[in-house]
Amino acid sequence: MGTPVDDVRVLRAIAHPVRNQILGELDAVGSxxxxxxxxRLGIPANQASFHLRQLAKYGLVEEDPDAARDRRDRVWRVVDSGGLEVxxxxxxxxxxxxxxxxxxxGAAATEAHRLVDLCYAPPSxxxxxxxxxxxxxxxxxxxxxxxxxxxxLTALVDRWRERGRSGPSGPGGPSDERDERRTYILHSMLVPRPPVEAAEAAETAETDDA
Incomplete structure (x- = not known):
């Protein structure tokens, strides 16, 4: 289970789409x-640095000195590798x-719609x-x-996450092997089946009668 989010400021921080994607990359890769x-995100390096500092301000990311080449090398990791529970x-x-x-x-719904569009886009x-x-x-x-x-399902995904972090995509891995792997998003929902809306049922009946 992830760390509960109880701070309103933290919720605002992770609502920012770029910061949310940065957390996702660190969660997938490790450091x-x-x-x-x-x-990886196609943004300027100074913008990435700014958002990392903001995430660090709210205790969501921290420096990973063990992964750094020297004292000037700043490598970042998520504070809680188990993720966040909102x-x-x-x-x-x-x-x-x-x-x-x-x-x-609102930000989460926008991202979910974007993922659905990608998943169901035609092959071309x-x-x-x-x-x-x-x-x-x-x-x-x-x-x-x-x-x-x-x-x-969470336990299964956690095993695959650790497999990805320990693979060649992490810092120091051969670049050609890193290029073969990318961050995948497994977006799952578990909700009770909603009732059929009356208007939807009527429209279906009219279509069947046509």
């Missing part, structure tokens, strides 16, 4: 320099939390040489069983 992050309801109850939660959820519009897939499964679960399933 990176500002220049590495800039190259409960917008709990944080939203704090002063200023409701507004921060809206911003965070999708990046070449990558694997992409989606699944849409139906499971009969109690609330407790849903939590247990989420925990099992």
């Amino acid at each position: 990176l320099r500002a220049a590495d992050i800039a190259a 409960d917008t309801g709990r944080v939203g109850a704090a002063p200023g939390g409701a507004a921060a939660a809206r911003v965070y959820l 519009a999708a990046p070449q040489g990558i694997h992409r897939s989606s699944s849409d499964d139906r499971l009969l679960l109690s609330s407790q069983e849903a939590r247990e399933l989420r925990e099992e």
Whole structure:
């Protein structure tokens, strides 16, 4: 399980799309320099450095001296390798939390839509040489069983995350081997099936009758 986010300022920090992507890269790779992050995200190095300092300010990233070449070499890692656990309801109850939660959820929804568009893009519009897939499964679960399933999936993803961090994509690995690997995003949702809206049901019936 990840570290609970209880600070409104932290929620605002991770709502920023670039900072969120930086955390994602560090989470996937393990440790990176500002220049590495800039190259992976396609942003200026000074912009990457600025956002890293902001993330460090809120205790989300820290320097990794063991991965540095010398004392002047600044390499960064996430503070908690288990990730973050955001409960917008709990944080939203704090002063200023409701507004921060809206911003965070809006940013998360925008990113989710972007990922869906990429996953379902036609072959001609999708990046070449990558694997992409989606699944849409139906499971009969109690609330407790849903939590247990989420925990099992989290443990599985954690094993693959550690495998990626220990591979050649980390700092110091051969560049040609690093180029063969990229950060994949596994976006999963586990929610009860929503009811069919009356308007949707009527539209379907009209289509079937046509």
